[in-house]
Amino acid sequence: MAEFDGALAIDLAWRGGLKPDPLLTVSQWSDKHRILSQRASSEPGKWRTSRTPYLKEIMDCLSPASPVRRVVFMKGAQIGGTEAGNCLIGYVIHQAPGPMMAVSPTVELAKRNSKQRIDPLIEESEALKELVKPARSRDSGNTVLSKEFPGGVLILTGANSAVGLRSMPARYLFLDEVDGYPGDVEGEGDPILLAERRSATFQRRKIFLVSTPNRKGLSRIEREYLASDQRKFHVPCPECGERQPLEFGNLTWDEGKPDTARYRCAHCDALIWEHHKTHMLENGEWVATAEAESRQTVGFHLNSLYSPVGWFSWADAVEMYEQAQKNPDLMKGFVNTVLGEPFEEAFEAPDxxxxxxxxxxxxxxxxxxxxxxxxxxxxxxxxxxxxxxxxxxxxxxxxxxxxxxxxxxxxxxxxxxxxxxxxxxxxxxxxxxxxxxxxxxxxxxxxxxxxxxxxxxxxxxxxxxxxxxxxxxxxxxxxxxxxxxxxxxxxxxxxxxxxxxxxxxxxxxxxxxxxxxxxxxxxxxxxxxxxxxxxxxxxxxxxxxxxxxxxxxxxxxxxxxxxxxxxxxxxxxxxxxxxxxxxxxxxxxxxxxxxxxxxxxxxxxxxxxxxxxxxxxxxxxxxxxxxxxxxxxxxxxxxxxxxxxxxxxx
Structure with missing residues (x-):
């Protein structure tokens, strides 16, 4: 090796480029390295994918070893979709560095997300803390909307900023709450299309689209999900063992008493209490229900009935439904955030x-x-x-x-x-x-x-x-x-x-x-x-x-x-x-x-x-x-x- 200033750095960089992609998946990395901060989580401490088993396949499709390029996640509330995206951010910084962009609906939300979620993600993980310098240090490359690390950079921006969306090429894209994006960004078109153009030159790109759906026919996440293989999470009945997706229509309860909510098995009619859900989730599996337009795109849908015990309960879902039955203004929120489905609004004027x-x-x-x-x-x-x-x-x-x-x-x-x-x-x-x-x-x-x-x-x-x-x-x-x-x-x-x-x-x-x-x-x-x-x-x-x-x-x-x-x-x-x-x-x-x-x-x-x-x-x-x-x-x-x-x- 020639002796000159910087020779060692060049040699290390060259050798690093020869290193194969890591064998850890995103879920394995999260279990090993991610710590949930008290500032950003209701359950602080070590990340456990087993708490939300349905996220494992979603996260692993984002791993370099997976041939999948686009992952679509249409969901209800209290499911953990955004945290899965944050796990991808930590994984990229530590295991697969490269240029990455995380897009929120607005620049203000991107700033809030940076302070409330991304900063704690980095600060609580020893593996990440070593790679991203503290913001207070001089020339750290760590600002509210930009996090530099060896081999890459994370840019956080809003879908309402055309300048932010075209700021740099990106191998990794995390597009969060896409149904909250504006329809047209400063006259330059759809923000998802603008963002995806940033990754077009990367053969091994990863794009993760997450959102609670909004209005039927206009929902971006619905559009992307319908173009995918439309996977649903099937869980076993604790009585007969038959697998089935959880659907709100199969919940039964005594009127006015949400705490009596139980799930009726679609196969044996057994009434299932919610405490069985932990076992059901642990033994669940994703099942594709359609043929995707592209083999490189997969889609997942979850409603809030899958939310782990202790988060959002079946009784909570029933209570929201009963309130929406009395007040139609609440029905859209129920359909979007509980069912995880787009709401079909009748905007035709009355006679x-x-x-x-x-x-x-x-x-x-x-x-x-x-x-x-x-x-x-x-x-x-x-x-x-x-x-x-x-x-x-x-x-x-x-x-x-x-x-x-x-x-x-x-x-x-x-x-x-x-x-x-x-x-x-x-x-x-x-x-x-x-x-x-x-x-x-x-x-x-x-x-x-x-x-x-x-x-x-x-x-x-x-x-x-x-x-x-x-x-x-x-x-x-x-x-x-x-x-x-x-x-x-x-x-x-x-x-x-x-x-x-x-x-x-x-x-x-x-x-x-x-x-x-x-x-x-x-x-x-x-x-x-x-x-x-x-x-x-x-x-x-x-x-x-x-x-x-x-x-x-x-x-x-x-x-x-x-x-x-x-x-x-x-x-x-x-x-x-x-x-x-x-x-x-x-x-x-x-x-x-x-x-x-x-x-x-x-x-x-x-x-x-x-x-x-x-x-x-x-x-x-x-x-x-x-x-x-x-x-x-x-x-x-x-x-x-x-x-x-x-x-x-x-």
Whole structure:
């Protein structure tokens, strides 16, 4: 060997390159080297694959000795999918170094994952601690989003960053919670495709896609799983020994008593208690149920019934199901997180005539019993403002209180003066008290600077540690609708208002979330008159309407969710039907966002009681309430005012 500076390092590197791939699999390495930190695990200590036996085959398919290149894992909650990916990260650093990329739905989540999971993974393992220098050391190569180690580097990024996804070639890809990825990354296409391009030049690449599914037809993890061999974990019955996948439909229990949940064997009808599950999991095996499009891709599906004893129980699953049966808004979460399946949502608008026919006789402009606080949504057009005032009550039930069409050029102050009067009004409650509008949301997509100028004159909402805060009555919020379905309230940013910012904030809202929720609510069945007389309640989310005219209901149901192929991938968007107007739908969406800002989505019992106390709802006698005939007598006069305000003229 030649004698010169660096000769020894070159010799060692050359010899290292000749070393064959390690014989340890990912699961064997994890059992030998991984320690779960108290910071990141409910069961700290040495990793035991035997605790989650179903992960062994998944992890071993990620080992270099396996011919598999792509591993797809569609799962429920409390299964351990993300931890399997973290085991792969530790294995790569220690046993099979190379460039690796771990992708979270957003950059912020990637940073959080780095601090809460990856740093403890490295710090608690002696084998890894030697290879990744501490972040505090000089030139360590260890930052929040980058971890250097001999022979490779780990890059952590978010699927919302096109720059991060194309930052470097990667032999290993860990794509976590892929159904939370945006549909199109900064105009460059699907984030999974962008990430996989980073590994295209590596013949022995490994790609691990993990996620709880979201919406059927749009779910990325479902798409990838259906293209795989669709493996299911079959476990033996402790009575007859026959193997079968665990399915929620085979659970049986006494109604209202989740703790009585038992599993009925599909072969011998024996009732199995959950404590048998440990033995069943230890003796389970994966069974392919389809032929994959590529022999290098395998797919696994697990629901949360497989969750180990002590994590998520069958009783927990039953309790969630019973709650979802009472509240349809919870059913999507049950299907996604417990069944591990995509939820098929019915986004077709209900027939407007059905809503028109079920109108009620409470007086327009007056808050019925059950309504506890008011919000308003305002849509801005060139020649008018349209505004709906809504009352909200327990379990997100709502009442439309009034609908205004304020005619006038929105570039002139007169029409905004009319809106001032709507905002300043106190609305009579059926108990005799009066309620103010708590939060009014105004769309700033049109006549933006005029909206900003008006909003600035009123109290504004803020974003605190617990979320949105509207401390004052008649709070006004400038909003912009975004075509994102990740959350109802998305971001809060400073308004671009020239030299007159002075703290003005614009709230971005996810209109697809509000529209999908509304259309589910509009389809809720009305209890029968007999049921109401016997004390039956309206279902959670039920929408009440007074005697509005036909045009209101046509506008409320004017949009459809359309799925189109964009750059080769399905993408859903809400589109207005030709020839229809949708101002009433927009106003309803903005009033719903206002309710969320006020706190509707996080209210607990104490909040509802606080709203009820001044209205004396709990102590009112029948003599104090307004009777139905009285309400009906006032409805015709008030309805005429709504019609004359602009609907029938157009």
């Amino acid at each position: 407007w005539t059905r809503l028109y026919d079920r109108r009620e006789t409470y007086r327009i402009g007056e808050v019925p019993d059950g309504g506890l606080f008011l919000t308003a949504g305002v849509d801005v057009q060139k020649d008018r403002l349209e505004c709906e005032v809504m009352a909200w009550g327990r379990e997100k039930r709502s009442w439309s209180i009034d609908y205004f069409v304020l005619d006038g050029d929105t570039a002139r102050p007169e029409v905004w003066g009319q809106l001032d009067r709507v905002l300043a009004k106190d609305w009579k409650h059926a108990c005799g008290q009066r309620l103010p509008i708590r939060v009014m949301c105004v769309d700033s997509g049109y006549a933006t600077q005029d909206v900003y100028a008006w909003v600035r004159k009123h109290p504004q909402a803020t974003w605190g540690p617990a979320g949105a805060v509207a401390r004052q009555q008649r709070t006004v919020v400038a909003i912009k609708g975004r075509d994102r379905d990740t959350a109802l309230l998305l971001t809060v940013s400073k308004a671009d208002a020239g030299h007159r910012k002075r703290g003005l904030k614009v709230w971005s809202i996810g209109t697809p979330v509000a529209k999908g929720e509304l259309y589910r609510w509009l389809k809720l069945p009305r209890p029968t008159d007999e049921g109401l007389e016997s004390g039956e309640s309206y279902p959670p989310g039920y929408c009440h309407f007074p005697q509005y005219n036909e045009e209101f209901f046509k506008q409320l149901t004017a949009e459809r969710l359309i799925t189109r192929m964009v750059k080769g991938f399905p993408q859903a968007s809400w589109e207005k039907e030709p020839g229809k107007r949708n101002e009433a739908l927009d106003c309803r969406v903005y009033a719903r966002a206002a309710a969320s800002i006020y706190g509707l989505d996080r209210f607990e019992e104490k909040h509802w009681r606080r709203l009820e106390e001044p209205l004396r709802i709990a102590d009112m006698s029948e003599d104090e309430t307004i009777s139905a005939p009285q309400q009906q007598a006032g409805s015709t006069r008030q309805h005429r005012r709504v019609i004359q305000s602009g609907y029938m003229r157009r």
